[in-house]
Amino acid sequence: MRVGVLAFQGDFAKHIDAVAGHGVDAVPVRTPEEAGRSDAMIIPGGESTTIGMLCDRFGLLDVIRNRITDGMPVFGTCAGAILLARDIVGSNQPRIGVLDISIRRNAYGRQRESFEADIDLSSGGTFRGVFIRAPEVERVGGEVAILGALGDTPVLVACDGIWAATFHPELTADGGIHARFLEQARQRLPGRHCSRLTE
Amino acid sequence: MNTTLWSDRQSDAWRTKVGLAEMLKGGVIMDVVSPEQAKIAQDAGAQAVMALERVPADIRAHGGVARMSDPRVIEGIQNAVTIPVMAKCRIGHFVEAQILQSLGVDFIDESEVLTPADDRFHVEKRSFKVPFVCGCRDLGEALRRIGEGAAMIRTKGEAGTGDVVEAVRHLRTVIGEMRRISLLPKEELMSAARDLGAPYELVAEVAERRALPVPNFSAGGVATPADAALMMQLGAEAVFVGSGIFKSDNPERRAQAIVDAVARYNDPDTLAKLSGGLGAAMSGTSSAALGEQERLAGRGW
Numbered sequence: 001m002r003v004g005v006l007a008f009q010g011d012f013a014k015h016i017d018a019v020a021g022h023g024v025d026a027v028p029v030r031t032p033e034e035a036g037r038s039d040a041m042i043i044p045g046g047e048s049t050t051i052g053m054l055c056d057r058f059g060l061l062d063v064i065r066n067r068i069t070d071g072m073p074v075f076g077t078c079a080g081a082i083l084l085a086r087d088i089v090g091s092n093q094p095r096i097g098v099l100d101i102s103i104r105r106n107a108y109g110r111q112r113e114s115f116e117a118d119i120d121l122s123s124g125g126t127f128r129g130v131f132i133r134a135p136e137v138e139r140v141g142g143e144v145a146i147l148g149a150l151g152d153t154p155v156l157v158a159c160d161g162i163w164a165a166t167f168h169p170e171l172t173a174d175g176g177i178h179a180r181f182l183e184q185a186r187q188r189l190p191g192r193h194c195s196r197l198t199e
Numbered sequence: 200m201n202t203t204l205w206s207d208r209q210s211d212a213w214r215t216k217v218g219l220a221e222m223l224k225g226g227v228i229m230d231v232v233s234p235e236q237a238k239i240a241q242d243a244g245a246q247a248v249m250a251l252e253r254v255p256a257d258i259r260a261h262g263g264v265a266r267m268s269d270p271r272v273i274e275g276i277q278n279a280v281t282i283p284v285m286a287k288c289r290i291g292h293f294v295e296a297q298i299l300q301s302l303g304v305d306f307i308d309e310s311e312v313l314t315p316a317d318d319r320f321h322v323e324k325r326s327f328k329v330p331f332v333c334g335c336r337d338l339g340e341a342l343r344r345i346g347e348g349a350a351m352i353r354t355k356g357e358a359g360t361g362d363v364v365e366a367v368r369h370l371r372t373v374i375g376e377m378r379r380i381s382l383l384p385k386e387e388l389m390s391a392a393r394d395l396g397a398p399y400e401l402v403a404e405v406a407e408r409r410a411l412p413v414p415n416f417s418a419g420g421v422a423t424p425a426d427a428a429l430m431m432q433l434g435a436e437a438v439f440v441g442s443g444i445f446k447s448d449n450p451e452r453r454a455q456a457i458v459d460a461v462a463r464y465n466d467p468d469t470l471a472k473l474s475g476g477l478g479a480a481m482s483g484t485s486s487a488a489l490g491e492q493e494r495l496a497g498r499g500w
Contacts (some may be wrong), residue, residue, distance in 0.1 A: 007225070007464040009224070009225040009226040009461075010221075010224065011221040011224060012225070030462070030466075033251055045222050046222050046225070046226070047226065047246040047247070047282055049282060050226055050458070053458075054458070057458075057459060058462070058463070065411075078222070079222070091281075101247070105281060110304075110305055111215075111219055111283065111304075111305035111306065112305075112329055113302075113329065114215040114218070114219065115215065116211045116214065130215060130218055132215055132219050132222060133222075133305070135292060139296075167429070168218060171214060171218050171221070
């Protein structure tokens with residue numbers, strides 16, 4: 001499986017490291033062709049306005065959106081979650097906009113208010129969440145599952161192979177969340193179902 | 200062989216500080232002096248702005264003592280944009296740093312561009328909640344600043360000149376020294392640390408990882424998209440552009456072109472396209488023509 005990590009701006013190198021530990025090909029994506037060749041994609045943390053603008057200028061916004069609509073799994077963290085959200089509160093910035101959530105940028109404040117905290121996973125257990133100038137999910141659509149929460153606030157959500165985290169699993173040594181995303185992505189690979197039946 | 204590295208023994212707060220620096224990789228941080236310029240920078244795709252009263256070229260021309268910007272100027276810029284806002288304090292001026300933290304700036308640049316407030320010591324940066332970026336000309340200076348708590352390093356270059364030669368020299372020096380110590384046998388690292396004037400544990404970490412423990416950005420003299428891509432190809436992880444944008448003929452177009460150049464720094468066809476028709480770059484000053492007293496990069500201990 002080839003996992004493309006959008007590599008214009010942000011902590012894409014951390015995601016490449018995080019994914020590479022799971023037996024998949026992690027490749028940086030900077031062109032529409034590279035996006036088109038990816039079986040799954042990761043949209044990293046960074047500045048969502050910058051990443052969105054660069055995607056728009058270099059012709060990736062539509063390509064990525066169409067690939068996702070066609071079933072490509074995608075995982076966005078922090079800025080990546082903002083870019084996947086259909087509704088960004090108070091902003092008309094360029095976005096992929098495929099996930100039915102409303103998200104508020106810099107919801108906790110400035111860098112001074114950045115923090116770490118244990119989040120509760122719906123599968124049981126906790127995960128150390130690193131929140132940096134983090135956004136907050138204010139509304140989730142009816143189809144969207146909440147996989148992780150900090151108190152009452154959803155911080156890890158998913159819908160049809162589209163995953164979004166408001167924290168940074170790529171900054172902690174625990175690869176559990178990347179592993180879960182990649183596992184469900186593998187199951188969504190075209191043809192995977194048939195090959196499984198014949199095995 | 201299970202000795203933990205210096206970076207692995209740092210606190211949670213260290214991770215959120217270096218984490219923000221990680222989020223700023225691959226982008227451009229632009230000097231701005233007004234809310235209007237800050238908006239132009241954000242609309243061009245800047246990932247952060249440095250809020251100043253005067254850009255370095257004007258600090259150079261103006262002379263006198265350069266200090267922290269007026270908090271009203273910084274607040275005006277904070278209110279104008281959603282991207283991170285950085286601001287500069289003088290070397291060693293920990294009260295200016297306290298004020299910048301109180302204002303809620305996202306990164307504090309303890310900067311040689313301002314007139315140093317202490318000619319021997321830098322700010323003790325660990326006790327601050329807000330992360331710091333500091334300049335360096337070589338590996339020893341970079342590791343001393345990281346030892347004091349800097350969460351991001353930028354090679355200094357020579358600010359306000361529009362001449363990229365010093366930025367290149369400093370980045371090549373840091374990377375060359377990292378390459379050199381990564382080849383040393385372990386028993387030579389203590390003497391290497393002594394010669395660099397750097398903490399032994401940080402030298403040992405660099406020798407093992409062949410990279411700084413924090414992101415390494417480039418600054419000082421970048422004036423064109425090609426300059427920015429040059430620094431990225433040489434190994435910088437992001438670029439600061441000071442006077443180069445708002446001292447040029449067409450700041451909007453130049454700002455966007457430099458952002459695009461950093462995003463696609465390895466693609467000469469794209470660089471050729473986006474380098475055209477930008478109007479004149481800042482005229483600049485050859486850094487070789489500067490007297491020793493006029494060089495800002497020599498500030499820092």
